[in-house]
Amino acid sequence: xxxxxxxxxxxxxxxxxxxxVNSPVRAFRAVGGDPIFIKKADGAxxxxxxxxxxxxLINSWGPMILGHNHPMIREAVIKALENGTSFGAPTARExxxxxxxxxxxxxxxxxxxxxxxxxxxxxxxRLARGFTGRDKFIKMEGHYHGHGDSFLISAGSGAITMGNPxxxxxxxxxxxxxxxxxxxxxxxxxxxIDANKGEIAALILEPVPGNxxxxxxxxxxxxxxxxxxxxxxxxxxxxxxxxxxxxxKGGAQExxxxxxxxxxxxxxIGGGMPVGAYGGKKEIMxxxxxxxPVYQAGTLSGNPIAMAAGLTILHYLxxxxxxxxxxxxIGEKIAGGIKSSVEKLGLNFTINHLGSMYSIFFTDxxxxxxxxxxxxxxVLFGKYFQAMLxxxxxxxxxxxxxxxxxxxxxxxxxxxxxxANEESLKEILK
Ligand code: PMP
Numbered sequence: 001x002x003x004x005x006x007x008x009x010x011x012x013x014x015x016x017x018x019x020x021v022n023s024p025v026r027a028f029r030a031v032g033g034d035p036i037f038i039k040k041a042d043g044a045x046x047x048x049x050x051x052x053x054x055x056x057l058i059n060s061w062g063p064m065i066l067g068h069n070h071p072m073i074r075e076a077v078i079k080a081l082e083n084g085t086s087f088g089a090p091t092a093r094e095x096x097x098x099x100x101x102x103x104x105x106x107x108x109x110x111x112x113x114x115x116x117x118x119x120x121x122x123x124x125x126r127l128a129r130g131f132t133g134r135d136k137f138i139k140m141e142g143h144y145h146g147h148g149d150s151f152l153i154s155a156g157s158g159a160i161t162m163g164n165p166x167x168x169x170x171x172x173x174x175x176x177x178x179x180x181x182x183x184x185x186x187x188x189x190x191x192x193i194d195a196n197k198g199e200i201a202a203l204i205l206e207p208v209p210g211n212x213x214x215x216x217x218x219x220x221x222x223x224x225x226x227x228x229x230x231x232x233x234x235x236x237x238x239x240x241x242x243x244x245x246x247x248x249k250g251g252a253q254e255x256x257x258x259x260x261x262x263x264x265x266x267x268x269i270g271g272g273m274p275v276g277a278y279g280g281k282k283e284i285m286x287x288x289x290x291x292x293p294v295y296q297a298g299t300l301s302g303n304p305i306a307m308a309a310g311l312t313i314l315h316y317l318x319x320x321x322x323x324x325x326x327x328x329x330i331g332e333k334i335a336g337g338i339k340s341s342v343e344k345l346g347l348n349f350t351i352n353h354l355g356s357m358y359s360i361f362f363t364d365x366x367x368x369x370x371x372x373x374x375x376x377x378x379v380l381f382g383k384y385f386q387a388m389l390x391x392x393x394x395x396x397x398x399x400x401x402x403x404x405x406x407x408x409x410x411x412x413x414x415x416x417x418x419x420a421n422e423e424s425l426k427e428i429l430k
Contacts, residue, residue, distance in 0.1 A: 001390060005049035006037040030398040031382040036389075041068035044408035046394055054394035055413055057403040061396075062242050062267035065327070065356070066313070067408025073271045073312050080308035086300055093307040100314050101269070101279065105240075105250050107259045111279030112288055113302045117241035117266030118146025120276035121204065123288075123296045124264050125150060127278070128202035128235035130294035131287045136196055138203040138234075140183040142370025142400075144211035145204060145239050145264075153178040183209060183369040184217060186224040193232055203229055204237040207252035207260075210402030211242075212373040213359035214352040222258040229261070235284065241266035241276065242402065245317055247355045248324055255355075268317075271309030323407060327356035330409050334358065337418030345425055356405040360384075373400060380428060387424035393417055 013020035021027045021035065028035045036048040044067050045053045056068065064070075094113060101111050114120050125137055125148070137150070145151040152167045153175050179196060181188040183205070193200060207222055209215045229236040238260035244251040245268040253260055262280030269275050279285060289295045300306075317323060335353035338360060342349050348364040361367045362377040362384070381399040388395050393416075396403055409417075 001052050001392070002050055003034075003036060003048065003052065007034055009037045009049060010034045025396070025398055025401070028397045030378065030400075031385040033386055033389075035397075036394075043067040043069070044406065044410070044413050052392070054389070054392050055409070055417060056394050057405065057417070058394060058396050058401075059404045059406050060267075060272060062246065062404045063270060063272045064404075064406055065246060065268050065323075066316070067406040070313075072316065073309050076271075076308045076312040077273075077305055080305045083304070085305055086303055088299060091302065091304055091307065093304060093311060094302040097307055097311050097314065100311065100318065101265070101277065104314065104318055105244070105253070105263060105265075105279070107253060107261075107281075108263050108279035109282040110285035111277050112285070112296065113307070114276040114278065114296075114298055115274050115300055115303075115306075116146065116276045117239075117264065118148055118276070119298070120241065120264035120266055120278040121145040121151060121237075121239055122148035124237050124262050124278040124280075125202060125204065126296065127284060127287055127294050128237065128262065130292075131284050132201040132233065132235060134199050134201035136177045136179055136200045138179045138181055138189060138192055138200060140205045140209070140370075141180050142183065142212035142215075142373060143204075143206045143209050143239070145206075146241075149174045150178050153180060182371065183212075183215060184221050185369065186221065186228070189225065189228055193228065200232065200234050202235040202237050202262075204239055206242065207238045207240065207256065207258070208243050208247060208354060208357070210357055210359075212370050212400050213361055213367065213376070214354065214357050214402040215367055215369065215373065216352060216354055217256065218368065222256050226258050226260075235262055235280075236260045237262045237264065237280075239264045242357075242404075244268060245314065246327075246357070246404070249317055249321055268313060269310050270306050271313035273303070273306035273309040275303075275306045275310050324355070326407050327405060330405050330407070330414065331356045331358060333411075333414050334405065334409070334417055337414070338421050341418065341422040341425060345422070345429070347425065347429070357402045358405075359399075359402050362399065383428040384424055387427045388420055391420035391423060393420045 046056045149170045179192045240251040244265045248254040264278045266276040287294045335358045350361040362380040363375040365375045367373045376399050378399045
């Protein structure tokens, strides 16, 4: 495998784009080496500028649940293009997708389309604040909700009742309204509530977090949060940008049987186009402008091309619930294969897995929150990443990310992934 064009593109990119990339993790900083630049992708494969092929385990960070460049989505986009790229006015497709989302995710009674997951979560928090008339909200350590100011509060920031800005540019004034709790710890949430009685608008979390690597909720945890929010009049927001339409047709809330007041969506909902959405109970959503006083808008929101792609994938998933059985089998085979290799090699790394998401943590400790995820040996992960890349497997370039599987992975490719994993582990531990 020769990587030449990607290297020279990266050198050039650094002259014109901060860090050479348009989103930080893409730069491979956490794993060393230079990023590969992508020319095209199809099915289970992604191809770099040097025409090297890699089996895809990120799938554009989640959206490509059926694999890349699916003919059905491609054709829908081409057909939509023939009628123009943007109108800035309502369309029939927006009504259709809104209706479909409310059917697939029943807790979403009304929905507003936006252009990214970041916009969805920012808007959801503003709405929860406007609806409750309260300023503060609870966020879980290690959970990612996009780059809105109030979400960029570090887990390692020390004080748990008073967030510290994690990024320059986020003011202390903003950070102080973000309260941090460790994931999977109901007691910590109760303590925050005691210290901020009647001041907390919302609790937002990834019901199954994928942004500190994949971590699963402990039994009763999501139910416990539901009870607490009911008792305190707080809006429970599930950020299902990753898990929506992936863990089940109705997302993690369907899988775990816990109903949030609001849900944020992204990734799969746009079929690979830039789309996000937030929705929830009618009484809350009626607070959004122009129905209500909370302002939120978008020049390109509900874009006709993006809606065509989104509608196509959502209709497909709605009509083919068996996709989730297929994805679960693929997930079991890959995660199971990796687990048996790890055992065979006498290792005790932690593998977290649910449906078509999994993470291998380079630690022998159970990973159930951000602190335990951080026990992982990130240097070793970097070596593992490079060893897998060399063998033609494209992983997320960070220990603290989940992998996303697609239905394009057949048994032959699954075998290759498992074999590459075993060889890579042997190589890095030599
Ligand atoms: N929420 C979650 C759970 C996410 O995983 C992400 C992105 N990975 C976002 C929000 C932000 O979405 P976007 O990158 O589209 O702004």
